[in-house]
Amino acid sequence: MKRILQFISLVGLLMTILPPIFFFLRKISHSVQNLLMLLGAVIWFGSAIFWLGSKAKTEET
Structure with a gap:
């Protein structure tokens, strides 16, 4: 799941x-640029x- 989120x-x-x-x-036009950048940020x-x-889960002993 983490790899999918990273992609x-x-x-x-x-x-x-x-x-x-x-x-x-x-x-591309300026309005398309703005739209793509907004979607990318979201x-x-x-x-x-x-x-x-997030840190890797480790066993505490």
Whole structure:
């Protein structure tokens, strides 16, 4: 489950990084860039909170 959440987080992170590059190259419009970055941020924060910063379970003896 953690790997799935990490993959979803990576997709969200890419959705915040790639749109400005595509906008700079004039492949997408400004409104599409804003929409993709907003969705990417929501996906990133929505999925990363469940796995980021969690420590591995260890046995206490």
